[in-house]
Amino acid sequence: MIYAANFKTNHTRSGTKRYLEELQQKISGRNTADRIFVFPPFTALDHYEGDYTLGVQNCYPVRKGAFTGEIGLEQLEEFGIGTILIGHSERRQLLHETQEIVAEKFAFFQQENFEIVYCIGEPLEIREQGDSAVVEYLLAQFDGIDTAYGKLIIAYEPIWAIGTGRSATVGEIASTHKVLRQSVSKPILYGGSVNPSNIAQIVSIDNVDGVLVGSASLSVDSFYALITA
Ligand code: PEP
Numbered sequence: 375m376i377y378a379a380n381f382k383t384n385h386t387r388s389g390t391k392r393y394l395e396e397l398q399q400k401i402s403g404r405n406t407a408d409r410i411f412v413f414p415p416f417t418a419l420d421h422y423e424g425d426y427t428l429g430v431q432n433c434y435p436v437r438k439g440a441f442t443g444e445i446g447l448e449q450l451e452e453f454g455i456g457t458i459l460i461g462h463s464e465r466r467q468l469l470h471e472t473q474e475i476v477a478e479k480f481a482f483f484q485q486e487n488f489e490i491v492y493c494i495g496e497p498l499e500i501r502e503q504g505d506s507a508v509v510e511y512l513l514a515q516f517d518g519i520d521t522a523y524g525k526l527i528i529a530y531e532p533i534w535a536i537g538t539g540r541s542a543t544v545g546e547i548a549s550t551h552k553v554l555r556q557s558v559s560k561p562i563l564y565g566g567s568v569n570p571s572n573i574a575q576i577v578s579i580d581n582v583d584g585v586l587v588g589s590a591s592l593s594v595d596s597f598y599a600l601i602t603a
Pocket residue numbers: 380531535536537538539565566567568586587588589590
């Protein structure tokens with residue numbers, strides 16, 4: 375299973391350091407094929423070593439240059455970062471990242487051989503239109519994306535389930551992951567209000583290869599509870 379923690383705009387540099395030290399103490403010596411990812415804010419990046427992979431939540435698709443306020447590849451390389459989240463719905467919606475921009479980032483980081491956690495998800499009004507509308511919407515988020523890329527992980531995150539406390543139902547997750555599996559033969563994570571009380575059920579659903587977690591990953595105890603559920 376894959377367990378990925380997305381801190382978003384939470385945790386300071388020192389708070390992240392404490393978190394990662396505590397996480398490492400908890401997970402070291404575990405004999406499992408599980409993979410654990412942590413995506414802290416940029417300001418918390420440093421040279422960490424542990425039984426987890428540190429990634430970034432975003433990056434401008436450029437090595438360096440005149441892009442005020444952005445972070446480029448050169449700044450990630452300093453910390454040995456080789457993993458990135460692309461296409462998160464908060465960036466698509468709040469930061470107005472179009473499919474074209476998302477695809478441009480994907481192509482850039484694919485070229486740089488990054489491991490990419492690529493997020494897709496539908497808004498509530500599409501979910502309410504039924505399964506075929508959902509599938510059509512989700513597959514459009516693969517436009518311009520090389521779904522055969524070897525270092526790709528998909529994260530299916532219904533937007534209405536993110537940070538709302540309302541996870542998708544087992545049936546919704548199962549049917550959506552089944553359809554996605556027919557289109558992409560890559561690991562598929564579920565994300566959207568995963569917490570210690572629903573994790574066991576979610577990871578037992580067919581075609582769910584792990585979870586991408588926001589709120590319930592912010593406390594190391596809660597994230598560890600997910601990993602060991
Ligand atoms: C997310 O934003 O990736 C996410 C899944 O958030 P939450 O777990 O808080 O719903």
